Amino acid sequence: xxxxxxxxxxxxxxxxxxxxxxxxxxxxxxxxxxxxxxxxxxxxxxxxxxxxxxxxxxxxxxxxxxxxxxxxxxxxxxxxxxxxxxxxxxxxxxxxxxxxxxxxxxxxxxxxxxxxxxxxxxxxxxxxxxxxxxxxxxxxxxxxxxxxxxxxxxxxxxxxxxxxxxxxxxxxxxxxxxxxxxxxxxxxxxxxxxxxxxxxxxxxxxxxxxxxxxxxxxxxxxxxxxxxxxxxxxxxxxxxxx
Amino acid sequence: xxxxxxxxxxxxxxxxxxxxxxxxxxxxxxxxxxxxxxxxxxxxxxxxxxxxxxxxxxxxxxxxxxxxxxxxxxxxxxxxxxxxxxxxxxxxxxxxxxxxxxxxxxxxxxxxxxxxxxxxxxxxxxxxxxxxxxxxxxxxxxxxxxxxxxxxxxxxxxxxxxxxxxxxxxxxxxxxxxxxxxxxxxxxxxxxxxxxxxxxxxxxxxxxxxxxxxxxxxxxxxxxxxxxxxxxxxxxxxxxxxxxxxxxxxxxxxxxxxxxxxxxxxxxxxxxxxxxxxxxxxxxxxxxxxxxxxxxxxxxxxxxxxxxxxxxxxxxxxxxxxxxxxxxxxxxxxxxxxxxxxxxxxxxxxxxx
Ligand SMILES: Nc1ncnc2c1ncn2[C@@H]1O[C@H](COP(=O)(O)OP(=O)(O)OP(=O)(O)O)[C@@H](O)[C@H]1O
Ligand SMILES: [Mg+2]
Numbered sequence: 001x002x003x004x005x006x007x008x009x010x011x012x013x014x015x016x017x018x019x020x021x022x023x024x025x026x027x028x029x030x031x032x033x034x035x036x037x038x039x040x041x042x043x044x045x046x047x048x049x050x051x052x053x054x055x056x057x058x059x060x061x062x063x064x065x066x067x068x069x070x071x072x073x074x075x076x077x078x079x080x081x082x083x084x085x086x087x088x089x090x091x092x093x094x095x096x097x098x099x100x101x102x103x104x105x106x107x108x109x110x111x112x113x114x115x116x117x118x119x120x121x122x123x124x125x126x127x128x129x130x131x132x133x134x135x136x137x138x139x140x141x142x143x144x145x146x147x148x149x150x151x152x153x154x155x156x157x158x159x160x161x162x163x164x165x166x167x168x169x170x171x172x173x174x175x176x177x178x179x180x181x182x183x184x185x186x187x188x189x190x191x192x193x194x195x196x197x198x199x200x201x202x203x204x205x206x207x208x209x210x211x212x213x214x215x216x217x218x219x220x221x222x223x224x225x226x227x228x229x230x231x232x233x234x235x236x237x238x239x240x241x242x
Numbered sequence: 243x244x245x246x247x248x249x250x251x252x253x254x255x256x257x258x259x260x261x262x263x264x265x266x267x268x269x270x271x272x273x274x275x276x277x278x279x280x281x282x283x284x285x286x287x288x289x290x291x292x293x294x295x296x297x298x299x300x301x302x303x304x305x306x307x308x309x310x311x312x313x314x315x316x317x318x319x320x321x322x323x324x325x326x327x328x329x330x331x332x333x334x335x336x337x338x339x340x341x342x343x344x345x346x347x348x349x350x351x352x353x354x355x356x357x358x359x360x361x362x363x364x365x366x367x368x369x370x371x372x373x374x375x376x377x378x379x380x381x382x383x384x385x386x387x388x389x390x391x392x393x394x395x396x397x398x399x400x401x402x403x404x405x406x407x408x409x410x411x412x413x414x415x416x417x418x419x420x421x422x423x424x425x426x427x428x429x430x431x432x433x434x435x436x437x438x439x440x441x442x443x444x445x446x447x448x449x450x451x452x453x454x455x456x457x458x459x460x461x462x463x464x465x466x467x468x469x470x471x472x473x474x475x476x477x478x479x480x481x482x483x484x485x486x487x488x489x490x491x492x493x494x495x496x497x498x499x500x501x502x503x504x505x506x507x508x509x510x511x512x513x514x515x516x517x518x519x520x521x522x523x524x525x526x527x528x529x530x531x532x533x534x535x536x537x538x539x540x541x542x543x544x545x546x547x548x549x550x551x552x553x554x555x556x557x558x559x560x561x562x563x564x565x566x567x568x569x570x571x572x573x574x575x576x577x578x579x580x581x582x583x584x585x586x587x588x589x590x591x592x593x594x595x
Contacts, residue, residue, distance in 0.1 A: 055435055055595055078441040085439075089431040093265035094258055102258050105251040106442035108244075130265075150440075 004067035006031045006154050006186035007052055012061030014047055021047040023210035024061075029203075031153075034180060034187045036197035038228070039207035040238070045190040046086050048207070049158050052188070053083050066153060079107065082152030084143045086159050086190075092132035096123055096142055099131055100149070107150040114149070121145040121175055137168025144175060155179075157189040161196060173199050194228040204228070208236050251443065255450035263420075263458060274462045277412045278469050284531075285401040285474050296368050297343055299334035300326040304349035314375055318390045322371055344368060402477070405470045406561050407530035409463050410492060410554040414524065416459050417496035418517050421451060422504040426513040429504075429593070438594040448501065448589070456493045463489065477561055484567045485560050491574040492553035494581030499549070502588035524550040552577055 007029040014022040021044045029035050037045050050056040051063055054070035054077060063070065065077055090099055100114045118124050121141040126134060134142065140160060147155060160176075161169040177200065179185060191197055197204050198218060205215040213235045214221060218228070225231040233239060263269050300308065308326055315321035326347070329337070334346045338357075344365040346357040354376055358365040428434050438444060470476045503516045527534055527541075528550035537545060545551050552573040559565035 053439060055439060075441060078439065081439075083436075083439055085432055085436055088433060088436045090433060090436075091258060091262050093262050098258065098261065102254045103440060105247070105254045106437070106440040108247040108251075108441075146436075 004031075004064075005029060006033070006066060007188065008062075008064040008067075009048070009052065010062045012048070012051060012058045012063060014044075014051060014056065014059050020210055022051070022058075025207075025210075025212055027205065027212065027215075029186055029188060031186050032184050033203055034176075034201040035189075035203045035205060036201040037188065037190045037205045037207050038192070038194070038197050038232075039190070040192065040236075042209075043207045044210040045207060046158055049156055049188065049190055050085075053081065053156055054078075079150060080153045081156060082147035082150060082154070083156040084140075084147045084158060084160055086162075088143065090131045090139075090142070090146075093130050095128050095130055096134070097127040099142065100145060103146050104149050109149060117145045117149055120148060120178075122171070135168075137164050137171060140164060140168070140172060141175070144172065148179070151183065152185060155185050155187040157187065159190055159192070162192065169193075169196070176200055194232075198228065206232065206235060248443070248446075252446045252450060255446055256453055259424075259450050259454040260457070263454065274465055277408055277462065277466055281401075281405060281408050281466065281470060282473065284404055285470075294320060294322045295325060296322060296371065297325045297327065298368070298372060299337060299343045299346045300328050301331050301334060301346060301348040302328040303331070304347070304355075305352055306347065306349045306354060308376075312375065314371075324372065324375065345372065347372070399474075401470070401474045402562055403533075403558065404531070405466070405474075405476055406558040407554050409466055410528075410550060410557055411525060411530045412462055412466065413459050413489070413492050413553065414496050414521065414550050416462065417455060417493065417500045418503070418521050420455050420458070421497060421500035422513055422517050423510070424451060425501070425504040426507060426510050429508040430510060435595045444594070445589075452497045452501075455497065456490070459493055460489070477564075480560050480564070481566045484565065484570050485557065487567070487574050488553065488556040488560065488570050488577070491577035491581070492549070492556075495549045495553070495577040495584070496581070498581035498584030498588065501592070502584045505588040505592045508593070524548050527551070528554055530554060549577060549580060 005028045007027065009025055009027040012022055012025045013020070023044075025044075025048060037048065039045050047056060051058050052065065054065075054074055057070075066080060068077055070077060094102070097114070097118070100117060101111060104110070104114050118127060121144055123138065123141055123145065126138055129138075131139070131142065144157070144160060147157065161172050164172070173196070176187070180187070180200075187200075189196075189200065203215070203217055204221060206213045206221070214231075221228065221231060223231075225234055229239065300306065310326055312324045312326075313321055314324070327343075331346075331348070334343065337343055338346060344358055344362060345368045348355045348357065354373070356369050356373065358369055360366060425434075437447060467476075467478075471478050499520065503520065504513060507513055507516070527537065527545050528548050529535075529545070530550070534542065534545045534551065546555070556565075556570045556573040559569060563569075
């Protein structure tokens, strides 16, 4: 069991009415690895990640998480993963602590774990604040805290730092780096930021227009290009943040 | 998960939904304050009838000679004051179209001529009173035609009719807006999808929303009834079990309807449309403000099958006629069954994403 890859995606396709969002993706993520999917707007990152999360169903192809499919093991998998969706909003007039306790009850966890998570994401000062009154960075830390509650074997983060200022972004990187050292969690995150991929991840997947253009460790990828940005222009003819 | 953990999950879901509602001051006003203010206003408008004033447009070219103001008093029906305003025919027509008057008085060969819409009952009443007055017989009833015995006892007044109606309407509005809107809003904010990406029990989530909503409705209705009792002395000697059961049945029916309506869309505008499409016809037809017996005969059996009509008629019969469990058993069963049916249909097609 333990030698199963954390995530296995085989020849996955997904279209919406007029758009082919994901056009034949193959991807393997080993246990304990941190992987970034790097790509511009509309690349198909969210669609791919949501299929891995069991929220969307592929038109064809196969996805296994910890060796299990969503179709047959959704209850177990929900206990094993933690996730952060792109721009979710929580109940506005609920306090931070109340939101964390509510979600902890879904996993059958007690308040002890809630306290650990509050420390982990440094929201102790804001524990009694209403969610609606949190800053962007604090909201995102709450979202990550909720994803970490069940000590997930796999963490899936969809653009965890988009729209945050550099400081807030670095705080989130610190949380994730600490988690990397302290646990065996595997992580998949999507991002537009080269720096984020470099800072956090051992393995980088470059995606555009529904396909994977290139993947590997940072050094594998760079080759003769000086930076990831150059590489991206090389691959697609445009900048990542366009 | 053990029972204790299940209970904790349900308890925290209920607490979260409850807090979300009560922390929004607007909700408290529109949910509880507004129905009470509305019943106060309508109750006063319809129970403490002030001296009646009837404005009549008098065509200035007519040969009638009338004082500007004529008061006809009647100790049982209250006094009526006729106010005549002189103006040209054209002017009178304009003001009649605007609703300032509903009758224009003119004359031909020295005889009064009454111009009004015979389909408008209020204009008709105005005509009857005015014509009597002009004939010099101000009393409404000729001698020996019987006697007027005013009904002002509790149970026969408009307010007695109205309170059960607004109570029922409150249940419908609160379920439809509160539940449907709440669900659609949570879907559009991706909160539903975030929640079902955990091992949360989906049925607990819906149960908690419905429980909180019914609890709120209970408090709202209780306050409304207490208020109506203090302010208007409505009858409180009612069959409580019957009242509670039909109240719950009505809540189930509308909660089921709300879940079905909000089962697919994540667009609050579309949701708005759905809710209005359901709520408006019932508000107009179900006899909340005025009896539905004014609708044509063929429509009445249909109207009686609307959930709001069943609820309002049931509550009304308990308050006004002293009906017991047996008399309202049928609407209770139908409303509960309708609620269960709509709820399970809604759950089948419910989109969490
Ligand atoms: N529900 C949907 N219906 C129709 N089209 C969709 C839907 N979801 C995504 N798409 C389309 O699929 C393509 C990929 O979208 P996706 O959200 O996966 O991109 P992304 O890489 O996450 O972009 P971003 O960086 O902006 O989040 C886009 O062209 C998008 O318009
Ligand atoms: Mg995205």
